[in-house]
Amino acid sequence: xxxxxxxxxxRPTPPPAWQPRMDPAPLLPDAEPYRVLGTEAxxxxxxxxxxxxxxxxxxxxRYNAQxxxxxxxxxxxVYPSTTGQEACEVAAxxxxxxxxxxxxSYRDTLAVVARGVDPVEALTLLRGDWHTGYDPHEHRVAxxxxxxxxxxxxxxxxxxAARLKGDDVVALAMVGDGGTSEGDFHEALNFAAVWQAPVVxxxxxxxxxxxxxxxxxxxxxxxxxxxxxxxxxxRLVDGNDAAAVHEVLSDAVxxxxxxxxxxxxxxxxxxxxxxxxxxxxxxxxxxAEVETWxxxxxxxxxxxxxxxxxxxxxxxxxxxxxxxxxMAASLREHMNQDPVLDPMDLFTDVYAExxxxxxxxxEQLRAxxxxxxGAEPEGGTHR
Amino acid sequence: MTTVAVKPATMAQALTxxxxxAMAADPAVHVMGEDVGTLGGVFRVTDGLAKEFGEDRCTxxxxxxxxxxxxxxxxxxxxxxxxxxxxxxxxxxxxxEQLISHVSRMRNRTRxxxxxxxxxxxxxxxxxxxxxxxxxxxxxxxxxxxxxxVVTPATVADAYGLLRASIASxxxxxxxxxxxxYWSKDSWNPEEPAPVxxxxxxxxxxxxxxxxxxxxxxxxxxxxxxxxxxxxEGWDLEVVDLRSLVPFDDETVCASVRRTxxxxxxxxxxSFGGPGGEIAARVTERCFHHLEAPVLRVAxxxxxxxxxxxxxHHLPGVDRILDAVxxxxxxxxx
Ligand SMILES: Cc1ncc(C[n+]2csc(CCOP(=O)(O)OP(=O)(O)O)c2C)c(N)n1
Ligand SMILES: [Mg+2]
Numbered sequence: 001x002x003x004x005x006x007x008x009x010x011r012p013t014p015p016p017a018w019q020p021r022m023d024p025a026p027l028l029p030d031a032e033p034y035r036v037l038g039t040e041a042x043x044x045x046x047x048x049x050x051x052x053x054x055x056x057x058x059x060x061x062r063y064n065a066q067x068x069x070x071x072x073x074x075x076x077x078v079y080p081s082t083t084g085q086e087a088c089e090v091a092a093x094x095x096x097x098x099x100x101x102x103x104x105s106y107r108d109t110l111a112v113v114a115r116g117v118d119p120v121e122a123l124t125l126l127r128g129d130w131h132t133g134y135d136p137h138e139h140r141v142a143x144x145x146x147x148x149x150x151x152x153x154x155x156x157x158x159x160x161a162a163r164l165k166g167d168d169v170v171a172l173a174m175v176g177d178g179g180t181s182e183g184d185f186h187e188a189l190n191f192a193a194v195w196q197a198p199v200v201x202x203x204x205x206x207x208x209x210x211x212x213x214x215x216x217x218x219x220x221x222x223x224x225x226x227x228x229x230x231x232x233x234x235r236l237v238d239g240n241d242a243a244a245v246h247e248v249l250s251d252a253v254x255x256x257x258x259x260x261x262x263x264x265x266x267x268x269x270x271x272x273x274x275x276x277x278x279x280x281x282x283x284x285x286x287x288a289e290v291e292t293w294x295x296x297x298x299x300x301x302x303x304x305x306x307x308x309x310x311x312x313x314x315x316x317x318x319x320x321x322x323x324x325x326x327m328a329a330s331l332r333e334h335m336n337q338d339p340v341l342d343p344m345d346l347f348t349d350v351y352a353e354x355x356x357x358x359x360x361x362x363e364q365l366r367a368x369x370x371x372x373x374g375a376e377p378e379g380g381t382h383r
Numbered sequence: 384m385t386t387v388a389v390k391p392a393t394m395a396q397a398l399t400x401x402x403x404x405a406m407a408a409d410p411a412v413h414v415m416g417e418d419v420g421t422l423g424g425v426f427r428v429t430d431g432l433a434k435e436f437g438e439d440r441c442t443x444x445x446x447x448x449x450x451x452x453x454x455x456x457x458x459x460x461x462x463x464x465x466x467x468x469x470x471x472x473x474x475x476x477x478x479x480e481q482l483i484s485h486v487s488r489m490r491n492r493t494r495x496x497x498x499x500x501x502x503x504x505x506x507x508x509x510x511x512x513x514x515x516x517x518x519x520x521x522x523x524x525x526x527x528x529x530x531x532x533v534v535t536p537a538t539v540a541d542a543y544g545l546l547r548a549s550i551a552s553x554x555x556x557x558x559x560x561x562x563x564x565y566w567s568k569d570s571w572n573p574e575e576p577a578p579v580x581x582x583x584x585x586x587x588x589x590x591x592x593x594x595x596x597x598x599x600x601x602x603x604x605x606x607x608x609x610x611x612x613x614x615x616e617g618w619d620l621e622v623v624d625l626r627s628l629v630p631f632d633d634e635t636v637c638a639s640v641r642r643t644x645x646x647x648x649x650x651x652x653x654s655f656g657g658p659g660g661e662i663a664a665r666v667t668e669r670c671f672h673h674l675e676a677p678v679l680r681v682a683x684x685x686x687x688x689x690x691x692x693x694x695x696h697h698l699p700g701v702d703r704i705l706d707a708v709x710x711x712x713x714x715x716x717x
Pocket of ligand 2: 178204206207209
């Protein structure tokens with residue numbers, strides 16, 4: 001048969017009927033952020049959990065205040081505060097088992113501390129004597145991540161690897177509202193969903209990426225809605241309601257551990273302080289807006305609930321405050337000591353074995369430092 | 384005739400003024416980036432532009448560097464002249480794909496039919512006590528990419544003139560702003576800015592006879608300081624400020640080295656695979672018979688940029704520069 005004859009014989013067959021690959025409805029977030037405190041759901045909440053959350057929130061607030069004070073005193077190079085976001089920070093750490101992994105963004109030192117990392121080690125990056133101050137394997141906390149959203153694919157890869165090895169490990173990755181605009185956010189969520197990796201993505205929507213409000217960041221109905229496009233559930237939660245955040249994250253962790261795949265959680269919260277101590281927030285937002293959020297403060301919300309249910313009295317409050325003060329005093333004491341620095345550390349751990357060129361440079365610095373030490377008394381010369 | 388008082392201005396202010404004047408002169412000029420609108424940029428370089436020209440001309444974008452530069456490519460395709468801001472050196476990396484695969488080679492791919500007049504402003508370098516990812520010297524990556532101009536000012540007047548020239552250029556320019564010079568001051572008349580040479584011309588910042596310090600951006604003031612200190616040693620050092628790494632001004636550099644017979648290249652970027660290697664090779668190829676000593680390099684160490692408390696041991700300073708000058712085989716003289 002000739003080609004022309006073949007063509008003549010060709011009859012297009014109708015395409016098979018198109019089917020959606022799944023029903024998107026169960027993936028959709030609720031219309032309203034999920035709340036526990038001040039609702040009927042609160043009655044079911046475990047009193048011990050609420051008390052534990054309260055103690056952590058009070059400590060977290062104190063930690064933020066202390067770190068901010070240390071920055072003013074020049075003890076930290078910079079501090080991105082999570083004042084007002086403590087519910088998300090502490091819940092993220094509390095929902096994880098020991099074998100799980102936390103992937104924090106640069107703002108999340110409080111979550112890192114709540115996971116058990118020594119506060120001084122958590123703040124090393126921001127003090128400026130080294131980059132990552134803790135051993136990531138010790139508490140299963142990835143290094144604080146500054147290039148936005150780049151930690152998210154790491155969390156997916158780690159969770160995937162754990163599953164390949166047969167371990168029931170979950171990774172919880174934290175990112176800001178601004179970070180969701182980065183390409184790495186998209187790629188991480190897509191991989192997670194395709195691989196059904198045991199990952200929980202926690203987006204803290206605190207209203208701003210430095211000065212840029214959410215309205216300029218996304219046109220989506222909510223950030224949680226983005227989940228549907230990847231084929232994973234999106235959950236919207238009141239990020240200042242510690243009980244609600246804890247419940248939603250716990251559910252997502254359980255779901256992931258059981259092989260149900262990833263979840264995207266958007267926690268609605270607010271960055272009460274400026275972006276960092278170096279930022280002037282009055283340039284882009286009104287104080288009145290900040291004040292409205294102070295009324296929806298995570299500690300007060302929980303305190304009201306606990307008090308109403310008779311789970312917290314003045315003694316309980318004092319105990320939480322005392323524990324927070326002790327933590328702050330210890331942090332102050334440790335951070336007020338100058339870190340011991342060795343300039344030769346510049347050359348450590350660049351490679352497993354330094355290259356010959358690096359060894360040369362190391363010797364150059366050593367010679368310089370020795371000459372400097374030797375020349376000190378006379379001064380005047382550069383050698 | 385009115386005379387305008389010549390007032391001290393910072394480099395950041397001169398850059399703002401350059402953007403403003405470029406926007407006023409050409410409605411095709413659009414500024415975009417993270418926090419450039421309402422906030423005026425984290426270094427305040429775009430301060431007031433959104434107010435004066437509206438948010439369509441100075442736009443707070445979503446937080447996505449690949450998106451910022453990628454959309455700038457499309458805007459340039461349609462006749463606009465985008466000036467994009469990358470917030471910090473290390474945060475320009477997500478835009479690398481767009482820069483390397485498209486921005487640098489669109490003219491070539493389209494046989495000149497679709498040039499991309501895009502300026503990518505990148506605050507770069509260390510010395511400001513920044514925590515990790517805030518102090519990179521990324522110029523070597525850009526220099527190694529054909530199709531990109533790479534420009535960096537060291538003075539207030541140059542900041543204005545070179546940024547205007549970069550925006551006016553029909554080729555893409557990576558405009559590297561030395562962070563730690565943002566607040567450096569100089570007497571400068573914004574009403575009659577001194578004319579600045581076109582992109583590609585180096586300048587002798589300090590004349591001298593003994594040896595040439597070849598440098599750029601944040602290291603220029605350090606070299607000038609070193610040259611002053613060197614007088615005590617009996618050396619009269621010339622300082623050449625490259626101003627533009629691509630195109631490279633062989634003429635000015637080689638004229639200086641032929642005069643002095645000795646050269647040291649100084650930059651913050653690492654030495655291995657860094658700009659100094661290219662510069663030293665060019666000087667050696669062209670001035671071999673005038674050289675009394677090998678061209679030396681004083682650079683940052685070949686390590687990831689260190690934390691703030693260690694950066695002073697990393698950055699090339701006066702002592703390290705003078706040490707290098709001391710190794711330029713002066714014995715041969717006597
Ligand atoms: C890739 C990248 N681009 C830019 C920055 C600079 N930067 C640091 S924080 C920030 C805003 C982040 O906003 P968001 O993700 O909402 O987190 P938040 O600061 O509110 O916690 C920006 C633009 C960065 N760190 N990384
Ligand atoms: Mg935010």
